[in-house]
Amino acid sequence: MTTIENKLADLAKKSAALEPDENTRNAWLNTLQNYCNNYINTLSDKPTFNQNTQLNLADLRIDNHKKTLDSLLKTYTKEVVDNGLKPSSGGHIGYVPGGGIFTSALGDYLAAVSNEYAGIFYGSPGAVSMENELTNWFKDLFHFPSDAVGNLTSGGSIANLIALTAARDAHQIKGEKIEKSVVYLSPQVHHCIHKALRIIGLEDVIVHHLILDENFRIDHIKLEQQIKVDLQQGLHPFCIIGSAGTTDTGAIDPLDILGDISKKYNTWFHIDGAYGGFFILVDAKKDAFKGIEKADSLVIDPHKGLFLPYGLGAVLVKDKKAVFKSHHYFASYMQDAFTDDILNPADVSPELTKHFRGLRLWLPLKLHGIEPFIACLEEKLVLTEYFRNQLSALDFKVGPLPDLSISYFWYPTDEKALENKFNETLMTEIHKDGTVFFSSTVINGSYVIRMALLSFRTKKETIDKAIEMIKRCLARTKKQLDI
């Protein structure tokens, strides 16, 4: 053998570990399967939250010492799974829960093993077509025209970023025009919208935080008044942002009217439905989404409303030209891959190479059908009502009846000045207990505890367990504050 052949033989031997044989693969899969089965089977017995942040970083650090999968899974449990929040648990009733349906994990596994390239049609016509079929389904669901473009993103933040970039480009907001352009939004809009404006160079646009009604929906009369004032002052009303389910209170803005106002004043109408959008699937809620089809761009998040593990948001935009302005690119090293007639995900997103994330949604939808998803969403709405009733029976105050499955509650105290402190202490006790996880927020200056029901594993039993936990924590809080 020549020197170079010797070298290659040696390197092939050393790198062979990266292609384990079938027996090894089966053994590892078996170990992992047992681990995952045990994880799922015991999940509801475990706390949802553990405040411990003392980790053994030495076990996480990368070095050149090989470990067995068994020992690595022990580390994974001890350092990762057992600390912080368990998003896969039905007891996750804080922030906006995701979930993690098993069939989606199978999709991810398959996508990772086959590693299909879902950025450009030429690379994998099937993978790209599958992703395009998913966005076609979204278009049908939200009554968007068939020539709208869509993209599967890593989550809601990036989806909002893509939408607002298109808004910027459609209205050519640049240079001196920036400081005269106005964005209208609810003070309850998700903070990723503000981040997106900063990232896309629109930090200096005028942002009007709109007045809300008693249900935390945008007051459209005040919105129109504000637009008229801005026009009189020579400003450029540029974009109205509505939410189909706000993060704080689950409110759906009056989308239909906002759509009409947007048309009248020729603004871009964006809707963030990352949390609430998929509730449109529930018959009883369809009316609340009336007008969603009037949006120029819409964000929805399957890793929230379709219970997928983290890693899948989506955006729809009607104006393909506006989207292409920022994202479509031609480079000579890509010349073989260029197609004119099929939409490439890379033309609608900052990403070129990406995880083939369509499979993690396509597989569950095809295996289960859509029905169980709808039932699960409806269950969350009914559970919200059930939970609020239980809380009222315990003398808690609850926020206004929410449009969807996010609401809030607080314990009233005789002395108003003590109320915030009492509820903050109660929240601390709930976090210490950890059986079920809630988060807090501030509504109209008052500290309140938020309940966000969106995990597919949240059931009546979970709510009953939460009520027992709240009773325990309430007693501890009263004792602590001597009330």
Ligand SMILES: Cc1ncc(COP(=O)(O)O)c(C=O)c1O
């Ligand atoms: C309404 C809304 N929009 C956007 C986001 C951001 O989505 P992501 O966390 O997937 O980036 C969230 C997250 O909770 C949300 O509730």
